[in-house]
Amino acid sequence: MIHEASWMAVLVFVFFAGVVLAISFYLGAKAKSAKGYFAAGGNIHWAVNGIAFAGDYLSAASFLGICGMIAFYGYDGFLYSIGFLGGWIVALLIVAEPLKRLGRYTFADALDNKFNSRAIKLTAAISTLVVSIFYLIPQMVGAGALVQPLLGFPHAVGVIVVGLLVTMIVVTAGMVSTTWVQFIKGTLLVLLCAIISVMILFRGVTTKPTDAAGKELRILQRGVQEAEVTGKLGVTVLPEDGTWVGKPYLRVQNTAGVVSVWRKDVNGLLSEAQTLTVLKDGKKLANGLPRGKNKGEGDLLPVGYASKLPGGVEKTGPLGPFAFLRTMQDSEVIQWSSEKIAEAGGGVTTVYFQKPTHGGDFMVPGSSPMFKKVRGEKFFDKLDFLSLMLALFCGTASLPHILIRYYTVKDQVSARKSTVIGIAAIAIFYVLTLYLGLGAMTSGTLDVTDSNMSAPLLARSFSEFLFAVISAVAFTTVLGTVSGLIMAASGAVAHDLMTNFMKLKMDEFQQVRAAKIAAACVGLLAIVLGILFAKINVGFLVGWAFNIAASANLPALVMLLFWKRTTKQGIAAAITVGMLSSLAWILLSAQAFRDVYGLNPADAIVPFSQPAIVTIPLGFLVLIVVSLLTPAQQSGPSPSSSAKQVQA
Amino acid sequence: MAGLDFKAPEAKEQECAIAVAHNTRLGVLMFVAYLALYGGFMALSAFWPEVMSRPFLGGANLAVVYGLALIVAAIAFALVYLNLCRKAK
Secondary structure (H helix, E strand, O other): OOOOOOOOOOOOOHHOOOOOOOOHHHHHHOOOOOOHHHHHHOOHHHHHHHHHHHHHHHOOHHHHHHHHEEEEEEHHHHHHHHHHHHHHHHHHHHHHHHHHHHOHHHHHEEEEEEEEHHHHHHHHHHHHHHHHHHHHHHHHHHHHHHHHHHHOOOOOHHHHHHHHHHHHHHHHHHHHHEEEHHHHHHHHHHHHHHHHOOOOHHHHHHHEEEEEOOOEOOOOOOOOOHHHHHHOOOOOOOOOHHHOOHHHHHHHEEEOEEEEEEEEEEOOOOEEEEEEOOOOOOOOEEEEEEOOOOOOEOOOOOOOOOOHHHHOOEEEEOOOHHHHHHHHHHOOOEEEEEEEEEEOOEEEEEEEEEEEEEEEHHHHOHHHHHHHHHHHHOOHHHHHHHHHHHHHHHHHHHHHHHHHHHHHOOHHHHHHHHHHHHHHHHHHHHHHHHHHHHHHHHOOOOOOOOHHHHHHHHOOOOHHHHHHHHHHHHHHHHHHHHHHHHHHHHHHHHHHHHHHOOOOOHHHHHHHHHHHHHHHHHHHHHEEEHHOOOOOOOHHHHHHHHOOOOOOHHHHHHHHHHOOOOHHHHHHHHHHHHHHHHHHHHHOOOOOOOOOOOOOHHHHOOOOOOOOOHHHEEEEEEEOOOOOEEEEEEEEOOOOOOOOOOOO | OOOOOOOOOOOOOOOOOHHHHHHHHHHHHHHHHHHHHHHHHHHHHHHHHHOOOOOEEEEEHHHHHHHHHHHHHHHHHHHHHHHHOOOOO
């Protein structure tokens, strides 16, 4: 960690948290009825709902993850933006209106509208719970991971603070307070990103970045002759030993015993590398010195700068939005790769080395480790990419915490209008992330060990206050999404399972109480999972949630709307098969072998990692076959559905 | 806090099978059009990545222009759909 937490960030976050809690308690009195709790009484204004859609959807993964991926690898992060936004077109054009027309409080309501089937209620509720929990885990772990560098507290504190805050927000006023938290978060996020993007364009791109105080940052050396490094007084070249043998590195030790590492480039010259060593006893060395901020200690240097600009200039000056993108495309930037090397005496050194990359390479798909296979020749690698993009496209309109927002507005017109506002806000945000990411790439403040910190560190390159605000907003970002997820999960438990499936006799007050208890339990579960999964790479769980949502929910929803022969058995079977097949595929994939089991990914059972391209069609197929094999049912509204239902 | 308490006016829209059918058809047609745009982008990225790196508009490559166009198109589609959707009479 090359940066320190900011107390100003803590203060700004406490202020935000205080405001959202005050709103929650104020609105708590208005959420006594089931409709008030689950759907905010159906009285939320469409414009507020639209921004709340953005606040619900734009998770920490969207904000920090995409900015970080663009800052480290370029265009590939933007592919996620395109996929995430494309999913909203499915939500608007296919799902919004019928969902509002057919449903009441939850996704299961809409699916079950025609049939009043316990099997549909059960499978839809389980699917909602599975998707929500899968989505919840990375949000909670993300909260813990954020809190340390941003606010300076341990991981568990971040998880517990978010868990308790969100549980209080949801329990006090259900969907009403959730909506306002999401509205505030959505507004703050888009405005803040817009302000920083304008600042990036005014600053332009330079090969000599400075910090917020105007001090020029140290540029790590490149193109150095070996004799220049080894010929310095008192320098000793260390022999290649252990796993360093055959590696393209030169290690030199100075008179103080500090070891620095240089990488031998293909042109025979040396470039300065950075190292982070974790010793056997857990102590860390950064660039050969004990890691820390005190005297005699050191840390990794901040990186991220352009090495060549178009026309050979040192600085472009202010740029227009299009000129900025063109400049990045025609520039050369120093990106960083890493390699782990096991030390002979125990411990592991990670070497971070410079990789000059031309914009022509990083401003097109395939420059990141995640998507590099798209430039390969293997057909299955290309299918893997297409499958992920399909999951992003189809998953959005199947995420339960997004779908329940449709019940908070009064009618279909409002549902459409709020989706359009949501699309506009989310689209603007994703365009801004491209500028934020590319701005961070050349800001001179990147932490080579943590791409997620790119956006906050970019803000620090402008001012400490901006860093504090962006840190607090990033943390508030987690609150908005987690409250939506807990709301969806508690609705599935109290409304779908307890009231509709188990047929427990409860009046409105008891239903709301059950939902609040369910929300508190899910909140507690989220805290426990957030702490348990702390050490596991959980980033892929978001992708899993999209895959499972798309495979389990979309076929059932689409066929219910567009195929009159659909039967209740068909829907229940499609949800079950879609959910289980996508889950099984994921657990047998190379990604799970590598990231979850720590096994050789080449031993994976399925040919590529992302299941959507197989399991979504499978869900449709199962629904069609089972529906044809079961007797057609007379459609009629269930007791819980609205009497004004019209066949789509 | 009074500003948080505003309520949208009572529902005016009543269900109308003709309007629902029109809106559904419109939604599906526009969805297919956007899917073609999105699918084209993904197919180019997966199978013809070299095409994506070619300069396309004002010096910007096709990947940048097509990617931004998909985002602008999403807003445009949303606005067109909103305006063409029929309200029940």
